[in-house]
Amino acid sequence: MQIDTLEPIPSTLQPHSLVASDRVEGTPVRRPDGSKAGTIERLMIDKLSGNVAYAVLSFGGFLGIGQKHLPIPWARLKYDRTLGAYQLDLTEEELNRAPSFVVDKDFDWGDRSREIQIHDFYRVRPYWGAY
Amino acid sequence: MQIDTLEPIPSTLQPHSLVASDRVEGTPVRRPDGSKAGTIERLMIDKLSGNVAYAVLSFGGFLGIGQKHLPIPWARLKYDRTLGAYQLDLTEEELNRAPSFVVDKDFDWGDRSREIQIHDFYRVRPYWGAY
Numbered sequence: 001m002q003i004d005t006l007e008p009i010p011s012t013l014q015p016h017s018l019v020a021s022d023r024v025e026g027t028p029v030r031r032p033d034g035s036k037a038g039t040i041e042r043l044m045i046d047k048l049s050g051n052v053a054y055a056v057l058s059f060g061g062f063l064g065i066g067q068k069h070l071p072i073p074w075a076r077l078k079y080d081r082t083l084g085a086y087q088l089d090l091t092e093e094e095l096n097r098a099p100s101f102v103v104d105k106d107f108d109w110g111d112r113s114r115e116i117q118i119h120d121f122y123r124v125r126p127y128w129g130a131y
Numbered sequence: 132m133q134i135d136t137l138e139p140i141p142s143t144l145q146p147h148s149l150v151a152s153d154r155v156e157g158t159p160v161r162r163p164d165g166s167k168a169g170t171i172e173r174l175m176i177d178k179l180s181g182n183v184a185y186a187v188l189s190f191g192g193f194l195g196i197g198q199k200h201l202p203i204p205w206a207r208l209k210y211d212r213t214l215g216a217y218q219l220d221l222t223e224e225e226l227n228r229a230p231s232f233v234v235d236k237d238f239d240w241g242d243r244s245r246e247i248q249i250h251d252f253y254r255v256r257p258y259w260g261a262y
Contacts, residue, residue, distance in 0.1 A: 018184055018240045021152040021174035043152035043176070050183040050205040050258070052176055053149055074181040109149045127181070 019079075028085040029057055029077070037088060037095060041069065044109065051127040054118075055086075058103070059095065068100040071107065075124045098122075150210075159216040160188055160208070168219060168226060172200065175240065182258040185249075186217075189234070190226065199231040202238065206255045229253075 021043055029037045038059035046053045054071035061067030077086040090098065099118045101107040108114060119126045152174055160168045169190035177184045185202035192198030208217040221229065230249045232238040239245060250257045 017178050018175045019178050020187075021176060022156060022172075024176065025153060041153075043174075044149045045152060045155065045174070045183055047148050047150050047210065052181040052183065056151075079178065 024055065029088050030080070030083055030085040031092070031095075032087065032089055034083065036085075038070075040086065043074075044071065046127055049127065053127045057088075059100070067103050069103055069107065070095075070098050070100045071118055072098075073119060073122050073124045073127070076122045155186065160219050161211070161214055161216040162223070162226075163218065163220055165214065167216075169201075171217065174205075175202065177258055180258065184258045188219075190231070198234050200234050200238065201226075201229050201231045202249055203229075204250060204253050204255045204258070207253045 024040055025042055027040045029040060031037050038057045041056045041058050043052050044054040044056060045051070052074040055074055055077055057070040057072050059068050059070050072088065077088060079085075080087045088095075099114070099121055115126065115128075155171055156173055158171045160171060162168050169188045172187045172189050174183050175185040175187060176182070183205040186205055186208055188201040188203050190199050190201050203219065208219060210216075211218045219226075230245070230252055246257065246259075
């Protein structure tokens with residue numbers, strides 16, 4: 001559970017819309033049925049625009065072996081305050097065929113054609129604008 | 132020095148424009164003369180838009196006492212590959228009167244009027260659009 005659920009928000013303030021990067025890192029991601037899909041490892045930030053490009057989800061494997069990293073466009077993660085987790089509305093089958101890369105092998109972040117595949121898969125507008 | 136300076140970038144790829152949040156955290160911030168102003172503690176992300184709102188710079192103090200946190204709009208930090216640090220083009224006097232908050236006391240992130248002060252001080256367009 002996140003800290004901000006423990007303290008009432010003063011009614012004079014607007015809803016708090018900022019979240020710290022080091023609080024996102026390590027947050028669980030759950031399936032619609034509540035089971036844990038994995039954990040957010042880090043955010044990938046577009047240096048030029050200052051947009052969050054992806055949240056990197058560590059997924060699958062056992063004791064760290066065979067684990068995959070999935071770059072998920074930020075717009076496809078919804079934070080659920082009650083669960084204290086992000087919710088991803090993908091089926092297990094979709095999660096298994098989602099674009100991923102092997103941990104400790106660098107995802108080729110400079111390859112725009114792979115990035116287009118990712119955004120096609122998740123059906124969201126890319127962080128760099130239209131294509 | 133950052134890892135990506137150790138490996139040549141394949142010429143077939145565009146310049147790499149993404150950076151990991153956990154790599155930004157802990158990166159030094161240096162003044163134009165090269166002296167260290169402080170360290171990036173974390174990024175503050177606008178949940179709705181997915182924009183980086185601020186990089187939080189820990190600044191001043193001695194052995195952790197009297198240290199201040201400065202929320203700096205992302206657009207005002209330039210990464211210098213040679214220095215392996217972010218560069219902030221503020222004088223010491225400006226740095227001392229920059230909007231800051233005391234460590235361990237929550238900055239009131241929900242207060243838009245304070246956020247307007249911050250963006251006025253740094254003379255950058257706010258992450259939420261015009262005001």
